[in-house]
Amino acid sequence: MKSIVIYFSHTGENYSVGNITVGNTAKVAKEIAAQTGTTTWEIKEKNPYPTQYTPCIEVAKKELQAKARPEFIGEAPDLSDIDTIYLGYPNWWADAPMIVYSFLDKAKIDGKTILPFCTHEGSGLGSTAKKLAAAYPKAKVELKGLALYGHVAQKEPDAVKSAVANWLKQLGK
Numbered sequence: 675m676k677s678i679v680i681y682f683s684h685t686g687e688n689y690s691v692g693n694i695t696v697g698n699t700a701k702v703a704k705e706i707a708a709q710t711g712t713t714t715w716e717i718k719e720k721n722p723y724p725t726q727y728t729p730c731i732e733v734a735k736k737e738l739q740a741k742a743r744p745e746f747i748g749e750a751p752d753l754s755d756i757d758t759i760y761l762g763y764p765n766w767w768a769d770a771p772m773i774v775y776s777f778l779d780k781a782k783i784d785g786k787t788i789l790p791f792c793t794h795e796g797s798g799l800g801s802t803a804k805k806l807a808a809a810y811p812k813a814k815v816e817l818k819g820l821a822l823y824g825h826v827a828q829k830e831p832d833a834v835k836s837a838v839a840n841w842l843k844q845l846g847k
């Protein structure tokens with residue numbers, strides 16, 4: 675059976691890293707794909723989030739409060755021969771961005787193992803994995819996800835490499 679890395683990551687201005695063209699979570703996603711020999715699929719929003727930090731956190735807060743399901747571009751990939759999904763996202767207001775839920779609502783994930791990884795600036799994984807597990811009880815969401823500081827993910831490739839390697843080892847991958 676196969677695995678895939680699916681992630682959402684925001685570019686533009688962000689906390690502690692300035693203006694970025696490759697998102698923090700994207701960097702981790704690419705490293706996981708490299709170490710596991712899998713492909714990546716990026717969840718991209720149809721209506722772009724603001725590139726500036728303050729407006730972006732306001733939009734994200736409203737989406738969270740409304741339990742919004744913002745649209746993503748394209749169709750969810752065919753996951754029929756996939757058994758393990760490495761699922762990446764930034765910690766947004768102590769949850770996964772609502773667009774990650776939009777994706778999971780549409781993708782056929784029942785029975786699949788979901789291995790969450792996130793980047794953050796202090797909150798870690800928080801209860802994001804627990805929230806995903808509660809929202810998608812028919813998927814097997816691993817609660818011991820990988821959490822990396824966004825600025826580390828952005829600027830310290832060697833740290834990302836070893837954190838990913840350790841996590842995969844812990845998971846027996």
Ligand SMILES: Cc1cc2nc3c(=O)[nH]c(=O)nc-3n(C[C@H](O)[C@H](O)[C@H](O)COP(=O)(O)O)c2cc1C
Nearest residue numbers: 683684697698699764767768793794795796797824
């Ligand atoms: C809308 C928004 C909300 C955020 N909320 C949190 C938070 O609650 N806790 C935290 O530690 N970091 C928070 N952050 C920081 C991001 O999690 C962090 O910068 C992350 O690495 C961004 O990843 P990305 O470049 O892949 O989008 C927030 C950032 C944004 C833009």
